[in-house]
Amino acid sequence: MTPRRIINAYGTNTRLSGGMMAPEVVAAMAAAAQACFEMPDVQAAASRAISEATGAQAGIVTAGAAAALMLGAAACMARLDPAAMNRLPDTDGLPNEFIVSRSQRNMYDRALRVAGGRIVEVGIPDRLSGPGVRDASAGEIADAITPRTAAVFHLAGTDAEPSLPDLVRVAHARGVPVLVDAAAQLPPAENLRRFIDQGADLVCFSGGKAIGGPQASGILAGRAELVSSALAQMLDLDLPEAQFVAPPEFAALNQLRFLPHHGIGRVAKVGKEEVAGLVAALRRFAAEDPAARSARWTARLAALDVPGAVLVPDGAKPGLPLLELRFADRAAAERAEAALRARDPAVHVDASRIRRGVLAVNPIALDDADLPLLAEALRDVV
Ligand SMILES: *Cc1c(COP(=O)(O)O)cnc(C)c1O
Numbered sequence: 582m583t584p585r586r587i588i589n590a591y592g593t594n595t596r597l598s599g600g601m602m603a604p605e606v607v608a609a610m611a612a613a614a615q616a617c618f619e620m621p622d623v624q625a626a627a628s629r630a631i632s633e634a635t636g637a638q639a640g641i642v643t644a645g646a647a648a649a650l651m652l653g654a655a656a657c658m659a660r661l662d663p664a665a666m667n668r669l670p671d672t673d674g675l676p677n678e679f680i681v682s683r684s685q686r687n688m689y690d691r692a693l694r695v696a697g698g699r700i701v702e703v704g705i706p707d708r709l710s711g712p713g714v715r716d717a718s719a720g721e722i723a724d725a726i727t728p729r730t731a732a733v734f735h736l737a738g739t740d741a742e743p744s745l746p747d748l749v750r751v752a753h754a755r756g757v758p759v760l761v762d763a764a765a766q767l768p769p770a771e772n773l774r775r776f777i778d779q780g781a782d783l784v785c786f787s788g789g790k791a792i793g794g795p796q797a798s799g800i801l802a803g804r805a806e807l808v809s810s811a812l813a814q815m816l817d818l819d820l821p822e823a824q825f826v827a828p829p830e831f832a833a834l835n836q837l838r839f840l841p842h843h844g845i846g847r848v849a850k851v852g853k854e855e856v857a858g859l860v861a862a863l864r865r866f867a868a869e870d871p872a873a874r875s876a877r878w879t880a881r882l883a884a885l886d887v888p889g890a891v892l893v894p895d896g897a898k899p900g901l902p903l904l905e906l907r908f909a910d911r912a913a914a915e916r917a918e919a920a921l922r923a924r925d926p927a928v929h930v931d932a933s934r935i936r937r938g939v940l941a942v943n944p945i946a947l948d949d950a951d952l953p954l955l956a957e958a959l960r961d962v963v
Pocket residue numbers: 595644645646647648689762763764765786787788789798799
């Protein structure tokens with residue numbers, strides 16, 4: 582079976598198979614595939630790399646940011662109680678509520694519910710209605726915290742309200758952790774550390790977006806005790822209990838009263854290949870000078886040389902340039918977008934602003950070898 586190849590000028594969208602991996606990332610995956618390890622050891626090595634890149638106490642590689650959210654939610658509910666781990670997604674008797682500003686609800690937060698969580702919405706986002714200025718205030722979030730609260734949930738983003746530092750202040754005052762979905766918050770690379778620096782207890786990133794890791798990889802980073810709980814709910818711990826000694830990165834697991842069975846994370850298990858690939862990609866992403874990365878992406882777009890196209894910074898992602906094609910109206914942009922997809926190979930461009938008549942070329946998932954073909958396709962539609 583050979584699927585039809587496309588030219589991906591949209592970005593690292595899951596439905597377009599994410600981006601592409603650097604040869605050293607592919608090599609790391611191939612090497613991992615040709616050896617065996619104990620999985621806690623594999624994740625301990627990943628934890629050291631994630632700590633170095635994020636400043637977090639610990640980290641694990643997950644099967645995507647959505648899996649990291651599910652495991653993070655499971656950790657906030659079960660903590661280090663193996664009986665609770667065994668029960669999830671049944672949460673009888675456990676704190677299972679995740680408090681979120683209503684404006685931050687999104688379809689990825691299903692992952693919290695998959696773990697057994699219940700989402701409690703707070704605030705009226707009338708900031709989005711035009712005349713309004715309010716969203717949810719930190720005070721309203723604080724007021725919603727009860728003994729049933731498992732965590733405060735935050736979708737990171739430039740316009741997210743309340744701010745993460747404000748959320749952390751009210752949540753920690755009541756002894757509740759803050760779980761952050763930062764799946765697509767890279768670049769800028771400094772965001773690897775930002776949310777942890779601001780006091781988040783758990784942060785989720787996608788491995789298959791700008792980091793350039795395997796498409797089905799992600800990161801859960803944060804407080805060692807919570808990350809350890811998440812790991813226990815993904816690992817296969819089906820071994821004689823006396824044999825299990827947690828690596829120092831996950832020492833909290835040595836306190837478990839007994840070993841839990843296959844946990845909720847078993848449905849999103851991660852392989853050694855994904856772990857090795859993610860770690861190689863993360864090291865590469867963190868080591869590259871952001872200005873050099875930005876220049877590399879800009880050069881790719883500049884090489885396209887399309888009449889009338891405008892190079893602009895992505896408003897939400899500092900350091901990411903986009904090449905905008907501006908059409909007379911939405912209908913004209915829709916015709917161009919359809920014509921691009923009808924080509925062989927099909928060309929997919931960023932259509933998120935098609936309502937305003939704008940199509941954009943995102944450089945992240947482009948293959949340099951495709952630039953001449955892409956330039957020709959774009960010139961045909963402008
Ligand atoms: C992409 C994304 C996810 C899911 O990430 P995966 O790594 O594909 O599982 C979750 N939340 C947000 C906001 C995202 O953009």
